[in-house]
Amino acid sequence: MIMRNFDFSPLYRTSIGFDRMASLLDSLAATEKSQPSYPPYNIELLGEDQYRITMAVAGFAEGDLQIEAAQNTLTVTGKREQSEGKQFLHQGIAARNFERRFQLADHVRVVGASLENGLLNVDLVREIPEAMKPRSIAINTGDRKAHLEQVSVGEESSESAA
CATH class of the missing domain: 2.60.40.790 (Immunoglobulin-like)
Structure with missing residues (x-):
């Protein structure tokens, strides 16, 4: 016995923005038998x-x-x-x-x-x-944040000295 029914509901839970693809898979499984073979x-x-x-x-x-x-x-x-007038034996x-x-x-x-x-x-x-x-998305680390704070503090002190 061959099973032809597939449950695609797990795909809906684990995918974001692929609803169309899962719907296509559902419709493909439903219309597989009605597809012409020629x-x-x-x-x-x-x-x-x-x-x-x-x-x-x-x-x-x-x-x-x-x-x-x-x-x-x-x-x-x-x-x-269709060419008319032809008679086929096979x-x-x-x-x-x-x-x-x-x-x-x-x-x-x-x-x-x-x-x-x-x-x-x-x-x-x-x-x-x-x-x-x-x-690629860069990941900010704590060191980089501290470095940015030091740069901005240094810029403020140089502006106040002027």
Whole structure:
């Protein structure tokens, strides 16, 4: 027996400002069964902040595919015109239209796409703004505070002497 239900409530208690992420995880777990399985895809980590989505789109030409990035959603659509008049004895190659949506994290953007040997590669990069990058915070010690008090007292005495 496989359990498909996950309880994400511990994440809510230990995270600050990640409510959206936990909500996305909840909705992902709920809609996992309703997600279409066509076309199959891979998500690769190419570097520290570089990703690639590879989709198997055999039979689709470049003109049949559309890639759109809006807000935090990447949508890949494949529309192929059905050629009438063909009679198949066996049709094992899926030729159906599709629309696949991917939720992108903040600051992830699409940098390019290529179609090679029936595989659609969509390259992504995460660019974190300088203001959001981690920074080091200095810790004030008692010695430094005493030093600042001595400097300010010395400045006052030199001002009163003048």
